Amino acid sequence: QVQLVESGGGLVQAGGSLRLSCAASGRTFSNYAMGWFRQAPGKEREFVAAIRRSIGGTYYADSVKGRFTISRDNAKNTVYLQMNSLKPEDTAVYYCAADREGISIYYTSAYNYWGQGTQVTVSS
Numbered sequence: 001q002v003q004l005v006e007s008g009g010g011l012v013q014a015g016g017s018l019r020l021s022c023a024a025s026g027r028t029f030s031n032y033a034m035g036w037f038r039q040a041p042g043k044e045r046e047f048v049a050a051i052r053r054s055i056g057g058t059y060y061a062d063s064v065k066g067r068f069t070i071s072r073d074n075a076k077n078t079v080y081l082q083m084n085s086l087k088p089e090d091t092a093v094y095y096c097a098a099d100r101e102g103i104s105i106y107y108t109s110a111y112n113y114w115g116q117g118t119q120v121t122v123s124s
């Protein structure tokens with residue numbers, strides 16, 4: 001079992017930045033690929049970014065490429081999402097998730113554990 005707790009969400013103006021954190025406890029954190037997803041009201045949950053178990057393998061949705069950066073600190077059991085140049089369309093609840101296999105990292109169904117989510121609101 002892996003428990004995930006997100007933090008760092010909030011209200012920010014367009015063009016601003018936020019850094020989300022996701023602290024993991026339970027099983028060995030470094031054994032899991034980690035992902036960030038988001039869900040806006042009335043929309044399906046969508047992939048934002050993922051990072052493989054080994055450092056260096058990162059993946060992004062086209063909508064956030066060049067603005068968001070995912071990273072992990074295995075010593076702290078934490079994954080981060082640095083979000084720059086935020087836009088109103090980035091407004092959503094952001095979730096982190098852990099994937100044992102690390103293969104189908106773009107899909108919600110691949111992830112075994114989820115956090116409770118943190119709200120990000122970007123005002124225009």
